[in-house]
Amino acid sequence: MERQEFDALVIGAGAGGMAAAARLQLLGYRTLLVERCDRVGGRASTVEIDGFRVNTGALVTETGGENGRLFADLGVDPGLRMPRRPVVLRLGRRDVPLMSGPTGFVAQRLLSAVGAISRRTGKRPAPGPTLADWLDKRNAKPALRSLARNLTSALYAAEPADVELVLFWDYLTKPGGMSPYAIHPEGAIGPWRVVADDFVRRGGTLWLSSDVQGLTFVGGRVSGATVRRGGEVVEVDVRAVVSNAGPLQTAELCPPDALPAGYLERLRTWSRTGALITINFASRRRLGPIDGLFFFSTTRRLAYACEVTGTCPEMAPPGWHLYLGACAPSPATGEFDLDAELALLRADLREHFPGFDDARELSVEVCAGTDWPAQRAVPGKDEPQSTPIPNLWNVGDGARPWAGAGQSGCVESARLAVESLARVVALHSPQPGLTRQVERVSPGAGE
Ligand SMILES: Cc1cc2nc3c(=O)[nH]c(=O)nc-3n(C[C@H](O)[C@H](O)[C@H](O)COP(=O)(O)OP(=O)(O)OC[C@H]3O[C@@H](n4cnc5c(N)ncnc54)[C@H](O)[C@@H]3O)c2cc1C
Structure with a gap:
């Protein structure tokens, strides 16, 4: 059996795993990134169907915030393209841009100001009540309830009853506001291909179509992993592991006696997963003026839709327009009737896309269940990045910080995990240039 040695192993090349691997290699840790699929990106990836680039999940990537910070730290251009109107809210018959034009300017300023005042005065909603409780208390009209449902669907693959009001508030009013959403001409995989190329260029090792089958332990710490690579099994010795497989799936990779009593059992009933259903469709004729990412107020199910080729014509063969429409089913975090949900989604698409x-x-x-959910945890129920094992961390969806959402929440979890790792796992032979980077990325180094 082959045996190889690395400083760090990252399991999974989704947004969180890719960001963690890139940051570790940047710091000087000899990093192995193992991904089960034949491509990077996980639920932010893209496959080709008859010449159309169809996303496996995510469509848009936030350009600023944690994503922007990662791209800047790596010094790479993710190649994202901004839609003419990045986000538009369809309110009845009116289309209101939320990130561009005068309405976008006012909306962004308003949210920033409310957030700043709330942080200064310490006034924010009390923990506990959900967005649904708040709507009930105000006897909200159906249109407002539908808008709230569509927003929680799009942001969290959840319904208002699943989302604490204070978490929703903190997300909307976070410092720095919402940074514009952009699309990549190769699809959601585009930015992650850029990060993967940079990782490999810096000496990182990427094994695609490979599976981490189990972790091995010595003295209460992870010491290695068994990896299936092609038809072979490779034993890997490592000093630290960052997992993007999900907290439960990561615990299942450990020998049961390596985990504290009750840990695995707790994760098995830890949280419900969220679901999203997306219909990808194409037409030679343009179907309505839905150019950027559209959110809807009053629909049966449709939460958001986009004409992808409005910004990136490369995503379809010449002469075709590529669209998608998506919804969270009801219930979003339990068993649902797929046929009934698809009928409601198609009825909405008929209404908003004549033709x-x-x-x-x-x-x-369909992203649902435990293997490929839209969200691994109900918002606010994420596990911390650290685990009971001192050299094992979780990143990505299911281990996001409070109010983190989408890919940027996963990227943030990766930064936090790597900062923590850098505090407890010293570099083998730090080089002068790298010590500075450790200090910059990990202000707590040496604590
Ligand atoms: C339909 C849909 C639409 C969305 N839209 C957006 C959007 O527009 N913008 C946005 O920012 N976010 C969006 N999101 C959310 C975003 O896509 C996810 O939150 C994010 O991509 C999850 O990343 P992750 O870090 O959890 O990794 P994942 O995507 O979960 O990737 C984990 C990877 O680990 C691999 N893996 C697991 N176990 C092993 C193992 N044992 N060995 C090797 N590899 C393993 C898997 O194959 C996978 O590739 C959307 C999600 C869905 C489902």
Whole structure:
């Protein structure tokens, strides 16, 4: 059996794993990144269907915030392209841009100001009540309830009853506000390909179509992993592990006696997962003026939709327009009737895309259950990045910081995990140039 040695192993090349591997290699840790699929990106990736680039989950990537910080630290250009109107809210018959034009300017300033005042005065909603409780208390009209449902669907693959009001508030009013959303001409995989190329260029090792099958332990710490690579099994010796497989799946990779009593059992009932259903469709004729990412107020199910080729024509063969429409089913975090949900989603698409029935349906993507959920945890129920094992961390969805959402929440979890790792796992032979980077990325180094 082959045996190899690395400083750090990262399990999974989703947004969180890719960001963690890139940061570790940047700091000087000899890093192995193992990914089960034949591509990077996880639920922010892209596959080709008859010449159309169809995303496996995520569509848009926040350009600033934690994503922007990662791209800047690596010194890479993710190649993202900004839609003419990055986010538009369809309110009845009116389309209101939320991130561009005068309405976008006012909306952004308003949220920033409310957030700043709330942080200064310490006034924010009390923990506990959900967004649904708040809507009930105000006897909210159906249109407001539908808008709230569509926003929680799009942001959290959840419904208002699943989302604490204070978490929703903290997300909307976070410092720095919402940074514009952008699309990559290669699809959601685009930015992660850029980060993967940079990781490999810096000497990182990436094994695609490979599986981490188990972790080995010595003295209460992870000492290695068994990896299936092609038809071979490779034993890898490592000093630290960062996992993007999800907290439960990561614990299941450990020998049961290596974990504290009750840990695995707790994770097995830890949280419900969230679901999202996406219909990808294409037409030779343009179907309505939905150019950027549209959120909807009053629909049966449709939470958001986009004409992807409005910004990135490369995503479809010449002469075609590529669209998607998505919703969280009801219940979003439990068993649902897929046929009934699809009927409601298609009815909405017919209404908002005249000519939808003549369009070509390319795929229906259902992200649900424990293996490929839209969200591994109900918002606010994420596990910390650290685990009971001192040299094992979780990153990505399921280990995001409070109010973190989407890819940027996963990228943030990766930064926090790597900062923590750098505090407890010293570099083998720090080089002068790298010590400075450790200090910059990990202000707590040496604590
Ligand atoms: C339909 C949908 C639409 C979305 N839209 C957006 C959006 O527009 N913008 C946005 O920012 N976010 C969006 N999100 C959320 C975003 O896609 C996810 O939160 C994010 O991509 C999850 O990343 P992650 O770090 O958890 O990694 P994951 O995507 O979960 O990737 C984990 C990877 O680990 C691999 N893996 C697991 N176990 C092993 C193992 N044992 N060995 C090797 N490899 C393993 C898996 O194959 C996978 O590739 C959307 C999600 C969905 C489902």
